[in-house]
Amino acid sequence: MQLSSRIRAIPEPAGNAWEIYERAQEMRTEGIDVTMLSIGDHDTITPEPIIAHMAGAARQGNTGYASVPGMAPLRAAIAERATLRTGAAAVAGNVFVTPGGQFALFEALMAVTDPGDKVVMIDPYYATYPITIRAAGAAPVIVKADPDNGFQPDLQDMAAKLPGCRALLLNTPNNPTGAVYSRDTLNAIAELCQAHDVWLISDEVYDGQIWEGEHLSPRGLPGMAERTIVIGSMSKSHIMTGFRLGWVLAPEQVVNAIWELAIATTYGVPGFIQEAACFALTEGDAIEAEATARYRSRRDLAVDVLRGANGLRLSAPQGAMYVMVDIRPTGLSGIAFARKLLEEHHIAVMPGEGFGQAAAGHLRVSLTLEDDALVAALRTLAGLAGALAV
Amino acid sequence: MQLSSRIRAIPEPAGNAWEIYERAQEMRTEGIDVTMLSIGDHDTITPEPIIAHMAGAARQGNTGYASVPGMAPLRAAIAERATLRTGAAAVAGNVFVTPGGQFALFEALMAVTDPGDKVVMIDPYYATYPITIRAAGAAPVIVKADPDNGFQPDLQDMAAKLPGCRALLLNTPNNPTGAVYSRDTLNAIAELCQAHDVWLISDEVYDGQIWEGEHLSPRGLPGMAERTIVIGSMSKSHIMTGFRLGWVLAPEQVVNAIWELAIATTYGVPGFIQEAACFALTEGDAIEAEATARYRSRRDLAVDVLRGANGLRLSAPQGAMYVMVDIRPTGLSGIAFARKLLEEHHIAVMPGEGFGQAAAGHLRVSLTLEDDALVAALRTLAGLAGALAV
Structure with a gap:
């Protein structure tokens, strides 16, 4: 029996980005104590008040089908947050609640691209971007962000590649690089999107984790709200990765189109999870502040330890919960180094x-x-790295 | 800004199937006491042991990213159930856990059809089938099931339409009709699928709600396991509609293909929901039995009240949690009758x-x-109906 061509085309031809992570998980089931610095999941569980709110909502009877676009108070809370964070007014009708930011991205791509359409994305990228673009039947077009330029996107390359594309996918603060795009960069990108009539999909799930400068959403730039789709999530901000709650923030026509797609696919997010998220957004500022402070302090610590250490280079992350370490002076690839680090020292990191x-x-x-x-x-x-440095 | 052609093509051209339901919801917010017999949601909340299990799992720390294909014990429990219910041996590797049966259907369609491929489905159908097929970029091909033939599918019509199609979507016990397909019917369908090399997608979310005869899964017929994808769900059996937990049961190549699609879209189902489902499947037989007994008794009651009542006809449902009432003797359409029943008597049902x-x-x-x-x-x-009968 033959599978569809499209589903066979989804995987990365280069192979498995998760090799180290999966090997680390294996080692743990073998009883080896592996230090996990690989995926972007918190080392603490979701705070009790959020769990209690979820359980309470279920016990009060919110266990039936929930509102497919999201319950009204949650959409309103997200809109209020988005108004503050993106700098452009948003209303509940601009918000569509999704089972995770990853699904929000998929829905956004389904809404603005047709099969075969091209989507520009920046390399380095969050590992699932290419497969999500291909899952939607579109084709990724890569624009590089040079490590020796602080991982800022190459705007000349972008200007050359954007014509004829349907959408541009941005992520600032950036995973994996920690780069935060400057106002000048975003202004230039916004102009390009308008000049070439391109949708901008802006993944801003790290919008609260800013260590240098400020978070700027392209949605807030002149003329951009009508062509920008912001991806948001509770995962990183409120330690809720496992709740799978994200959202699309977009012009109402996009929200309405996604509504029909959601009826045909996920049929909404569990009501008790929506209530937990609504509580976290409206009364969980301290939770978010504490999580953010924790990552800020760890980021400072990591920069202190790594900067100037033998055999590696570091551009200090301006945002997000990762540090990108440049181990090129060792002469090893990221994969080879990560394998060595895991096998010899039981420390799991993600190869670049x-x-x-x-x-x-x-x-x-x-x-x-x-x-x-x-x-x-x-x-x-x-x-x-020092021992290996050539 | 232009949306994609594909997303604009999803909605039903005929308009809104949910009109009555939405109007009923509106009336309720206006304070009108509406009797809701419209959607397939339980009138009781999820049993406390399942909620307690979910909350406990979260409090014990299952709030991070969960296993994307589903945690091993849950996949094993689903495989065990599937072996019993479908009559063909299943292992955990045949199971992929999804956020709801609806999403399982979408993933199955993505895995076996390419854009433009044709998928045969039976009319009457669960209301979202056509939009789900179109959301996957495929095209529905309709085969009718005549109400005057107990809503059994027209096999001659199916034989004529199946050649050149990629998949056939079945649903037994059937929503909305309550029809349960006989062994002869399913044997004939299985032969057609093999003769025309067609995938069979079998939606069996009502497999435990059987009032006459027995549930037969086409997966259990000779040579069919390799071309059958079964859609399952906790929603109806364990009163867990709001938990959004379903699954695909399929050959391993399908499961592996869906795995990559899931990484690109939903990135798994919340771990605490998976644990609640695992508990319900392994220790919740009494919960399922009680829910099933309730619907069986209501079904018998409904048949007693409606059969032979003036101005309407009834084919007693053989399965599932609905009764299809034939109001053609009144001369009204289902929509006109449902509107009248809602506005004059504040009772909401779904028009056929x-x-x-x-x-x-x-x-x-x-x-x-x-x-x-x-x-x-x-x-x-x-x-x-009696007052309107012509």
Whole structure:
């Protein structure tokens, strides 16, 4: 029996970005104590008040089909947050609640691209972008962001590639690089989108994790709200990765189109999860502040330990919960280094190659460990880099 | 800004199947006491042990990213159930856990059809089938099931239409009609699928709600396991509609293909929901039995009240939680009758037209109300039909 061509075309031809992570998981089931600095998941569980709110909502009877676009108070809370964070007024009708930011991205791509359409994305990229674009039947077009230019996107290359494309996918603060795009960069990108009549899909799930400068949403730039679709999520801000709650923030015509797609696919997000998210957004400022402060302090710590250490280079992340370590002076690829680090020292990080060619020879280290253990792991990493430096 | 052609093509050209339901919801927010017999949602909340299990799993720390194909014990429990219910051995590797049966259907369609491929489905159909097929970029091809033939599919028509199609979508026990397909019917369908090399997608979310005869899964017929994808769900069996937990049961190549699609879209189902479902499947037999007994007794009650009542006809449902009432003797369409019943008597049912042309002049009544109130509502419905009968 033959599978569809499209589903066979989804996987990355280059192979498995998750090799190290999966090997680390295997080692853990074998009883080996592996230090996990690989994926972007928190090292703490979701705060109790959020769990209690979810359980309470279920016990009060919110266990039937929930509102498909999202319950009104949640959409309103997201709109209020979006108005503040993106700098352009949003109303509940601009919000569509999704099972996770990943699905929000898929819905956005379904709404603005047809099969075969081209979508520009920046390399290094979040590991699932190319497969999500292909899952929607569109084709990724890569614009590089040079590590030696602080991982800022190459605007000349973008200007050359954008004509004829349907959409541009941005992510600032950026995963994996930690780059935060400047106002000048975003202004230039906004002009390009308008000149070439391109949709801008802006993944802003790290919008609260800013260590240098400020978060700017392209949605807030003149003339951009009508062509910008913002992807948001509770995962990183409120320690709710496992709740799978995200959203699309978009012009109402996009929201209405996604509504029909959601009826045909996920049929809404569990009502008790929506209530938990609504509580977290309206009364969980302290939770978000605490999580953010934790990552800020770990980021500072990581920069202290790694900067100037033998055999590696570092551009200090301006945002997000990762550090990109440049191990090119060791002469090893990111994959080879990550394998060595895992097998010899039981520390799991993500090889840069999993995030695109521009991140080759790098490691993405997640700041998902408490201070002492994090420092110890980073020193081990730096020691290995020093021993290998050519 | 232009939306994609494909997303604009999803909605039903005939308009809104949910008109009556939405109007009923509106009336309720206006403070009107509407009897809801419209959608297939339970009138009781999810049993406390399932909610307690979910909350406990979250509190024990299952709030991070969960296994994307589903946690091993849940996949094993689903495989065990599937082995019993479909009559063909299944292992965990045949199971992929999804956020709801609706999404399982979407993933199945993505896996076996390419854009433009044709998919045969039976009319009357569950209201979202055509939009789900179109959301996957495929094209529905309709085969009718005549109400005067107990809503069994027209096999001659199917034989004529199946050549050149990529897949056939079946649903037994059937929503909305309550028809359960016989062994002869399913054998004939299986032969057609093999003769024309067609995938069979078998929606069996009502597999436990059987009032006459027995549930037969086409997956259990000779040579069919390799070309059959079964859609399952916790929604109806364990009163868990709002949990959005379903699954695909399929050959391993399909499961592996869907895995990549899931990474690109939903990135798994919340771990605490998976744990609740695992508990319900392994220790919730009494919950399922109680829910099933309730619908069986209501179904018998409904048949007693409606059969032979003036101005309407009834084919007693062989399965599922609905009764299809034939109101053609009144001369009204299902929509006109449902509107009248809602506006004059504040009872909401689904007009047959929302489920396809073959269900025109029918009403689908959900058995989602306790006995006395259900009987009263059905008597009112029958009285209106009697008064209108020509």
